[in-house]
Amino acid sequence: MTVLKQLLGIGVLFAASLSLADSSPSSQLPDLGDVTASRYSAQQEYDLGRMWLKMFRSSAKTIDDPLMQDYIESLLYRLASNSELKDRRLETVVVNNATINAFAVPGGVIGVHSGLFLNTDNESQLAGVLAHEIAHISQRHFTRSLDNSAQSTIPTLAGLLAGIVLAATAGADAGIAAITATQAAALDSQLRFSRQNEQEADRLGMETLSKAGMDPNGIPAMFENMGKNLRYARSKPPEFLLTHPLTESRISDSKNRARQYTRNVYVDNLNFQLMKMRATLFHSSNPEDLLKNWTAHTGSNGEAYRYGVVIALIKLKRWEEAEDKLSELLNNDINRIAYRIAQADILIGKKEYDSAIEILKKQLVITPNNHPYTMKLAEALEGANRFQEADLLLSKQSQSRPNDPHLWYELAEIRGLAGNIFGVHHARAEYFILVGQFDRAKQQLRYAHERTGNHHIEQSRIRQRLKDIADMEETLEQL
Structure with a gap:
C-alpha cells in the first residue's frame, strides 16, 4: 500500500471526528508524542491534501459564494495565526450541505458544511469547530495515527472517499455508514488513540479561541447543539455513532476546561450573523416565507434580520423594495462589504451597470484586491459588455487565487465573451484540474496549444502544464 493511500485513508477517518469521536474527562492529558516525529513529511501531507481536494470537488457540490468564502477564510486565518499550526497554507471548501459537519484533511485542507451556519448561534461556536479542526492538522493526528497503527489494516481509499462524499451529498448518516463498512476491522484498534486525539484537539481548540480573543x-456550546441534534434525530444513529458517541462526559469535560479561562464579555461578530442569513436563504425553498418571518422579527440580531430582508427581496427581484430597505443599513455602516455587495446586486438587477461599477471600484480603492468586490465588479462589467476589462480584472485576481475553481470558471466565461479563445481554453484547463477532471483539462490544453502559433513561451508553458497533469495522474494511480 502506498504512502499517499495510507495517509488519505487516515485523513478521511478523522473527517467527521468533531461530531463523532468520544473523549473522557481527565485532568492530565495523555502524552501523544512528538508532533514532528512521523514517517511522513509535511510536504507529503500537503501534496496529499491538495490531491484529495481535487477528488472531493469532482464529486461533492460546493457553494460558490465569494462573500461566504471570504468570511470563512478570514476566520480560519485569524484562528490559525493564534494556533500551533506552523504551515498556514490552508485551503478551504464550503460544502453545499445543510448538515452539521466540518472536516480536516492532512496538509491544511478544511471543509465546512454550510449547515454549520444554520446550527450555530454565534461566531465563537463556529470558530470552535474550526479551531478543533486546525488542532487536528497542527498536531498531525492523521499521520501520527497511521504511525500508531502501523500493524493495523488501513481502510481502502475508495470506501473512505465514498463515505466522506456521501456525508457531503446524501447526509451524514449515509456517509458514516459507508465509512463504517470499510473500516470496521480497524476501528477498535484505533478508537483509543482517536479519543486521545479528540481530547487534545478540544484543549488546543479552546486555547486558540482564547488567544484569538x-x-x-x-x-x-457547540457540543450541546450537536447533542440536541442527535437526541431529536428520528432514526437510530448508525453503528459508527454508537461506537463513537458524543457523550455527556465529553460535554462536561469541555465545560470544565472552558471555566479555566478568564471570563470576559464577548461581542458577537455581525458578519457571522449576516453569513447565517445568507446560508439560511440559500437553503430555503420558499424565500417568500423567509421574507415574511424576517420582516416580522423583533428579537435580537435585528440588523442581521434587516439584511436578511434585503437579500430575500433581491432573491425575489423586488429591486426597489430592496433598495429602500438597504438604505438604512448603508446609512449606519456604509463600508460594510456585505451591504455594498447587496447594493451592487440591486443595481445590476436594475441594469444600472455603470453605477454598480463606480461603487465597486471605489470600494476596491479602500480594500484593494478584496475578493467579493472583485468578483462582483467582474459581473457588473460583464453586464455592461465591458468584457476585456472583466478579463483583465479576473486574470489579475487568478494570480493571487490560483486554486479557486469558481474564479477560473467565471474567467473562462468572460474570456469567451471577450473573444479570447486561447484564454478560454487556458482557464477551462485550470478549472478542470482543480475539480479533478484531468482528461478534460488535457483536452483544453491541447486546444490552447493549437492556437499558440509561433509563441514558444506559451507552448513551453502548456507542455509544462501537461507534464504537471501527468504527474498528478501518476500520483492518483498510486492511491
Missing part, C-alpha cells in the same frame, strides 16, 4: 465556551 474569542469565547472558549464556543466548543462546549
